[in-house]
Amino acid sequence: MKTKSIYLIAFAIAAATGLISCGKQSSTNSADRTANALASYVAPGEKDEYYLFYSGGHSGQVFVAGIPSMRHIVTIPVFAPYPATGYGFDEESKKMLGDFTWGDMHHPALSQTKSKYDGRWLFVNDNANNRIARIDLRDFKTHQILGPIPNSIGNHGSSFITENSEYILCATRFSVPLPKGRVADPKDYAKEFNGMVSGIKVDPKTGEMKVGWQILTPPFDWDLGSTGKGPSSGWAFWTSYNTEMAHDVLEVNSSQKDRDLCAIVNWRAAEQAVARGQAQVMDGVPILDPAKTPGVMYFVAIGKSPHGMDVDPTGKWVVAGGKLQPATTVLNFEKVQAAINNKTFEGDFRGIPILKYEAVVEGEVPVGLGPLHTQYDGKGFAYTSMFIDSNITKWKLPPWTDEEKKDLNKVVLDKMPTHFSTGHLVVAGSDTAQPYGKWCVAMNKLSAGRHINVGPSQPESSQLIDISGDKMKMVAEAYTEPEPHFAQILKVSEIQPNEIYPKDENKDPDAVWDKSGTGVWRNGNQVVARLTAIRSRFTPDRIDAQVGDDLTVHVTNIEQTRDMIHGFGVIEQNINMVMDPGETKTFHIKLTKGGVFPFYCTNFCSALHQEMQGYLVVSNAGQPLPGAVYQSGTPGVAPVAKLGQ
């Protein structure tokens, strides 16, 4: 209890000093300012060297920025509608979003092959609605949203990708009575509630995800984790912050123990156990009980309410951020393996062995207050974000000399103040076997007036830090909308996205490429229109329908020139599709009110963009206008059959 009070006082002091220091000008001298400006300057017409894929937090989107300029370049909508690219308005993206209009995206993961980025996909999690999405890096678009994942509540501890993208591993932040929908009193939390680790299987060719298996866990609140490589290949790690199994006032009640149980999971063993039929099916998913499946899950008690648990590029060191203790804990995976083999346990929790702490820990590095996440440069150094101290602390990974072991303060090498309260940080390629190093981005939870005053809704700040030298150098800062958590950095030269959708790859049966395929067809109250869009017209530019009709509109952007994007907005119908060159999109609406509704190109395309418009004419039911232009029946490939999907 005493130590807890000390931490709380420290937190209060840090928060107060943090706020007091707001608005202070940076003290860098003129030569430094010039050097920093040049280091992050990307001249007009020149390009950044790295992509920075930020998770957008509760905006539900991915923000893509460039490094070193830190300029926001594009937003990839994932879990929320985004009219700017028409996401969530056409049938395909609407179907992916389902009934949800938001998500809480935390931890993006680039796909890997042999523990290196392979430039194929970016996976992102949704903490709020228990989903995982896949963005294809060929077109920077969301192609799949999986979920809500059965038996999983609060998909926070993801998306952690295995070394060859075999699985996306997830652990639950919340626990509920399972299966979902069952009701129990939160007072019976320890008995009735459970958490879950999920293995989301990724198809190696298409990237298509499906729920592979799950491991039932006690109702700890799993926090963050990472996957192994090298000696820890096949393993995954998660921290937790509620070994107390508190169900109320968690701020206090889950902070009672000096150490919380972290999970060490052998996902390959889990996969094999499921293949052997050792799982029981709940809500369609094979679920392992780790107490009855030895070798799948182990615990180790780590202080205190730890947050991140990050494997280093060699796969040997696993570092847990202490959050409520002023140190990171370094586990030696070779010792973990030995402890498992020799059964060096200090007990068990519900049948899951707890590894003897002293047998697996290499050291506790006194990095400072509020250590959360650790990243690596591949040169033997670690960088830990300090939420309370508000800095990034650079320290040396083991092996340590005897002298250093006696006083681990000696391995703490440098501190870079951040503004303010860094949550996640990302070092380029840190979660691969070969980090790019060079750049670190601190994603700070508070910008607290460092930017021009924009009123009470304040942005988050990100700071670019050069880590190539002995001492870290603050180079640039940028602001983002709420709220980046983790991020991934990918070298620009490693991918070559398509800038258009080639015509011969468009397999949409309703795509039309010239006037002859276009038109409006009427069959009962089913009206189908197929349009082309090209600078600067829609063909046809008149759609006749009647009140009560089911209207389906397919628009193909027949351009094959990059950046010739056309929109299709329908006034007072809440429709805005945006078609990239070569893309076909479809919307479906029930027409409930009569009138003439102009439609127009919403994405500026050409000098005659304003002229790119037409009319949706909705006459009274059963009373077509004498001049209505349509054919009866259905267009060639009978798209009417698709209605109602």
Add this chain to the structure above:
Amino acid sequence: MRKKLSNLLGREFRFLARPLNLWSRLLLLAAAATIVLSLFFPLWRMHLVAPQYSDGLDLFISSYKIQGGGLHGQHLVEINNLNHYIGMAPILQADFLEMRWMPFIFGLITLLILRSVVFGQMGNVVDLFVVYCYFGIFSIGSFWYRLYTYGHNLDPHAPMRITPFTPLLLGTKQIANFRESSYPELGAYLLCVSVLLIVLAGWFSRKEATR
């Protein structure tokens, strides 16, 4: 006077009847090969650069096809799409009748060259040179007329009205926001080489004795 004329004609006749030596025949063979080779390369390239098209749009003209630059010849589609704003008719290969007969003519000239190699007389070389030059000048004239037609038959209802113009055949000039460059390509250079080879073939046998 009559004798003088007769002498002149006689000299000319003897010149035209001069046999071609081995060098000349080899040069003619090389000319034939160069013509065949030229068919594999564009004759002309029109390159259009605008602020929005900093990499430029390309049109490659061969004896038998028009090919746009970019993936799947996309640049031609783009040029046609831009031209519709000024009411210019789309450039369609099917409209270029000369692209049907030009390969035939190249075949014919190649055959004539081979005939010269076999018959081996200076007169054949002169015939070749004349026919070839006529064909070359006619083709360039026909190409210019195409350009003139495209630039002067503009749809009066087009969104943008511009003064009729002839797109540039050779050189560089600014047309609205586009800088147009029009220059020969490898195919045309090869054809020039083939003409030169024919001339050299004649030159090397100019002093051969009449049989």
